[in-house]
Structures are given as C-alpha cells and as structure tokens.
Amino acid sequence: MLYIVGLGLSDERDITVKGLEAVKGSERVYLEAYTSILMVPKERLEKFYGKEVIIAHRETVESDSDSILRDADKVDVSLLVVGDPYGATTHTDLVIRAHELGIQVKTIHNASIMNAVGATGLQLYSFGQTISLVFFTEDWRPDSFYDRVKENSDIGLHTLCLLDIKVREQSIENMMRGRQIFEPPRYMSINLAIEQLLEVEEKRQQKAYTKDTLAVGVSRLGSDDQIIKAGTLKQLLTEDFGAPLHSLVLVGSRLHLLEAEILRSNAVDLEGLNLVLKRDFGIER
C-alpha cells in the first residue's frame, strides 16, 4: 500500500492519529519537499516517528516514482506531504503509476491553507479561485493572476494568494555546469507580494484592487505564533509578519457583518479599518 499522508500546517504533532499509524507501519517514509514546508526540521519528524525520513525532491516524485513505489505491492510505503495531499499538486502521475503497477493508494487528509484560511474570519463560502504569486525576476514578471483576481472581485469574492517558495534553486552558472549546488531557500513575504501586486495594478489599471483594498495577511498559520493582520494593502505593505510561511487574502465586496467583526479584532489600525468598512462596504458599527 502507498499511503499519501497529509502533515497539516505546522509541526510534527499536526499529523492525524491515522496518519501516524500509517507512518509507523511503513517500511519506507518519504517527505515531499517542494510544494510547501513544515515549520520543523526533518530530524524532529524522525525522532517523533522513530524512523528515518527520506527527502523526496520534485525530480524524484515526478520522474523517479518507481523508486518510491518499489515493493509497495508487498509492504507499506508512506509519502508525507505538508498540508493536505491534494493541496497544491494532486500527485496525479504518482497515483496513476501506482495503479499501473497494481499498488493500492490510500490518502490520509489533513488541514491545508485552502481550508485553514477560514481562521482569518473570512467565510470559506465567499472565496473565489485561488491564485499563486511567483517571485518576479528582471525579465520574468508574469501577471496572468491579475485576470483571476479581477474575476473574483467583479463578483465580490475574496481571493486567497499563495506566495512563492523556492527550494533547491540553482544559479544559471551552476545549472549550466551541471553542478548540484543549490541556493538557500527563499520564501515570499507578504510585503513583497503586495509590492508585486501593486506593480501589476499600476500596469493593468483595471482596479482589480488598489493600495486601498482591504486585505488580511496571515503567517505561520496553525502554529502558536501565527499572525493575522487586517488592513489596506498600503498598511500591510510595511507590517512585519515574521518568519515564513506567509499568505495573503484580498477581501471581496460581499463581506458580511460577522466577517467584519473578526477583521476588527485583527486590525492593524482599528479606526482606519472602520473608515474602510464604511466607505467600501457600507458597514457601520
């Protein structure tokens, strides 16, 4: 059996009891290490499980899936995924390959940013499509996300923005020379995300959002030191959200009274927020 086990959001104790049982019964345990990160090192997982954890990079999961699936028709193997197994990728290739080899696959679900973002006080019902923001480079500043945000905001929905992470990045020189040397990991901050968002609005000018748009920044969701702050993009641009991971929600016009109440409790500037609530949403205290 191949178990694909969601680890949840934060540390080693966010695994479910069912997931932990699968891990303990597995002959090999892989940790998928590219779509997101857990807030604890691999060694802490190993200590907690009482067994070795093998890091599986993107190239392993995508092109060397047979090494993960080896003998999985006879013994149990676990692939650990931060968040829920169906968060960012769906592991389609791996699952299809497993079926071809006659290997049963079982998914053990867990929380991911896609549902835990409800902790911002914004109703999950009122979210439109989710977008991803990637690190801009000098000559690659993709802005197709802008149309997605516009579609959401046109019908009054919130937009969850997932922020880029870069692990195992190679410099062009190292890549060309075939050297397996990697740059330090990078995680996009809420501040940088807002900078990029405003640059694209400046260029596109369709008011999918502006610097006065209400937003909620959230960092290290699910951990003891999670931060949730509500304010305009301009206000959040200079707020400190601490260590990764960061996410950002653009608030849609269909904001409900109860949602506003929670935003108030997370306001970076309550008076300013009340003005925005009145001006943009017609919501008064």
Add this chain to the structure above:
Amino acid sequence: MLYIVGLGLSDERDITVKGLEAVKGSERVYLEAYTSILMVPKERLEKFYGKEVIIAHRETVESDSDSILRDADKVDVSLLVVGDPYGATTHTDLVIRAHELGIQVKTIHNASIMNAVGATGLQLYSFGQTISLVFFTEDWRPDSFYDRVKENSDIGLHTLCLLDIKVREQSIENMMRGRQIFEPPRYMSINLAIEQLLEVEEKRQQKAYTKDTLAVGVSRLGSDDQIIKAGTLKQLLTEDFGAPLHSLVLVGSRLHLLEAEILRSNAVDLEGLNLVLKRDFGIER
C-alpha cells in the same frame, strides 16, 4: 483555554495528535452536533478519548455559550467540530464571548470537505465559491444558489455543492406544543440534490448547468468506503452513492488535461465521459 478542535472527515482516528492531546487534557469535552456528522457514534469517541463527550446542540453553542466557557480561564475545555473548525460556521459568537471573558482560544485545524474535495482530482485552484443546497419543502424552494453557480460557470470554475443535513428537526405540531421530540436525522443524497438542481434550471433557464453538465459525486470522503463517481448530472441522478455524507461538484469549463485523466479513472461510463470531454472541453485522449 478553550480548544476548538477539528475532527476531520471520517472516524475517531482522524483527529490530530495535537488535537488528541488537547482533548485528553481537557476537563470538559463538547461535540458540536449540527453542521456536519462524523461517521462514528459518540460512544466510539468516548472510548477512544477515555472520557465523556457532551453533545452541544446549535442552541447551546449559539445562545448558551457561557456553559461551554465556564471556568475555561482556569481549566482546559475542548469543543470538537467535525471537519475543520472554520468549515461551515466560524464560531464567531463563541470566540468573541470567550475574549470578553478573558479566555484564550486555540484552534486545532483539520481536513474538511473544503480542501479534501481535491480527492476528486479537480484542482482546488479552479473552484469558485461554494454553495449549499437545502431540502426543498412544498412551499420553500430557495434558488439563490443558482446565481452563484452561474457566476462560477461563466468564468469556467468548478462549484462545490454542500448538501443539507437535518438533525433535531421538530414537526410543526411538536414545535407548537413545545414538545422536545425530534424527527429522525435526514441527509440529502446526491440524487436528490441533482433533482433539485435540475428543477431550478428548468425554472431559471440560464444554463448555469444542464442535465448534460459534467459533475463528480463523492460520498463518505476520507473513509475506507468512500465513493467518487464522475458523469453527467443525468447519469449521476440514478447512481447509488450509499450512506451519507454526500457532496457534489459541478465541473467548470476550465478543466485541465490532468484533471480529465483522474475523472476518467472515476467514470461511471468511460465511453460517454470521453464523448463529453471532447464535446464540452475539446479534450481528446
């Protein structure tokens, strides 16, 4: 401390290790019993936790929150919620009341239908707003959900439809006589949901969807006997999905090749599905 603990989707072992520790350390443990149901009885939870579980009905959580919060500034209390604590409701009133009483609140996240629906093979990124379908009665057949589905389908997004559950329903006679007698619980089936959807399309005629729309029905998600079936609404109308809970996804036009591949593996009629994929999505094998 008040812990609001997500139980996940299916049985007692879907709780996280962190959640289980909170429960074991709590002086009182409440189970919120109205927005969703777990697939196991309360007694199985009690046996697993080694302590009593108090059922908290809607009226308790909403209007008698002080009984839940009693002494929670001195001892730990847990409120268990099926799925994630921020799934259907956000417990706003309870949390605000806790803050007023100087009681700390900690949320322990878990999987919910809102993210686990990725198990259908449809990308979470491509879902629009979620809708709820309620049981139609003779004189109450609300159809405002139709506009929401139309908004999603106009921009090519998938729609997750959550299906009604009725627990602790009173007959009008019992209600008028003030008798605390309740009807047996009812859970909307995928079949009934489709019947209601098609009735509303018949009335509204804006083609938010039709009987030929591709959809995915999913039942008992996260359990060992979960069922996922893809087909047109007309095909799924007569499919047997077994015991509750059921959910339904209407597939949007932005369907991706990889998503189609998984739909094929869940097709009720592969040949028919391939025809629909070609006709409605331009996707060929």
